[in-house]
Amino acid sequence: xxxxxxxxxxxxxxxxxxxxxxxxxLVGAAAPGAAQALTFxxxxxxxxxxNVAVEPxxxxxxxxxxxxxxAATVEAIVERLxxxxxxxxxxxxxxxxxxxxxxxxxxxxxxxxxxxxxxxQDGTPxxxxxxxxxxxxxxxxxxxxxDDHCRxxxxxxxxxxxxxxxxxILSQLEQEQIQLDDIDSQLFFELVLTNTMEGxxxxxxxxxxxxxxxxxxLGFPGARYDYRDYIERHNEDLxxxxxxxxxxxxWQAQG
Numbered sequence: 114x115x116x117x118x119x120x121x122x123x124x125x126x127x128x129x130x131x132x133x134x135x136x137x138x139l140v141g142a143a144a145p146g147a148a149q150a151l152t153f154x155x156x157x158x159x160x161x162x163x164n165v166a167v168e169p170x171x172x173x174x175x176x177x178x179x180x181x182x183x184a185a186t187v188e189a190i191v192e193r194l195x196x197x198x199x200x201x202x203x204x205x206x207x208x209x210x211x212x213x214x215x216x217x218x219x220x221x222x223x224x225x226x227x228x229x230x231x232x233x234q235d236g237t238p239x240x241x242x243x244x245x246x247x248x249x250x251x252x253x254x255x256x257x258x259x260d261d262h263c264r265x266x267x268x269x270x271x272x273x274x275x276x277x278x279x280x281x282i283l284s285q286l287e288q289e290q291i292q293l294d295d296i297d298s299q300l301f302f303e304l305v306l307t308n309t310m311e312g313x314x315x316x317x318x319x320x321x322x323x324x325x326x327x328x329x330x331l332g333f334p335g336a337r338y339d340y341r342d343y344i345e346r347h348n349e350d351l352x353x354x355x356x357x358x359x360x361x362x363x364w365q366a367q368g
Contacts, residue, residue: 170320177218212312212321222249
């Protein structure tokens with residue numbers, strides 16, 4: 114049976130003719146875009162580090178969040194949380210305090226990406242901290258309270274104490290044997306410990322892990338993008354030099 118087109122309006126197109134002409138227009142309109150995509154016309158020239166969203170930390174800029182006194186206390190803490198030994202330098206030498214300072218000066222310090230409105234109430238241990246305090250506030254209150262405690266008990270600030278005494282105080286904080294004013298001592302200790310470990314093992318771009326010391330200690334190759342040449346090489350020490358997100362020094366020279 115022969116199909117029929119719908120009657121066309123006077124002087125107009127049938128439905129079949131209209132659909133055919135529309136399809137031809139769509140194909141014709143898409144052709145220039147497809148050609149451009151295939152030939153990469155207009156693609157911007159690649160430049161080293163152009164895709165890095167974070168500016169490398171400039172240590173010469175000084176402290177961005179901590180006061181000089183607070184910074185001295187934090188450096189004294191991280192130096193004992195990660196003491197220097199035969200395997201690596203200390204947390205202070207690795208720049209952990211600088212890492213923490215820059216994080217607190219940024220979005221993390223104010224919990225800008227978290228919901229921070231009430232109601233606030235004590236949660237279960239599994240829920241973690243439920244207080245309205247941000248990390249920046251917790252550091253500011255906790256560091257002042259820690260120095261106040263040390264002045265009362267030892268007649269000196271925390272940073273002025275001998276290493277063994279600092280170890281003892283940190284252990285007491287961890288075990289809640291010391292009660293700091295206006296802040297939970299154990300939660301404060303856990304916050305500083307967590308941030309110290311983050312600074313020690315994070316990419317050097319963020320201020321810690323100076324000279325990729327922790328990566329070299331672990332044998333971690335860093336932010337390498339391609340391992341295809343090494344997939345079948347088992348049980349070998351490839352002796353990779355770690356690479357930061359910021360790239361190698363010869364890349365940076367090109368920028």
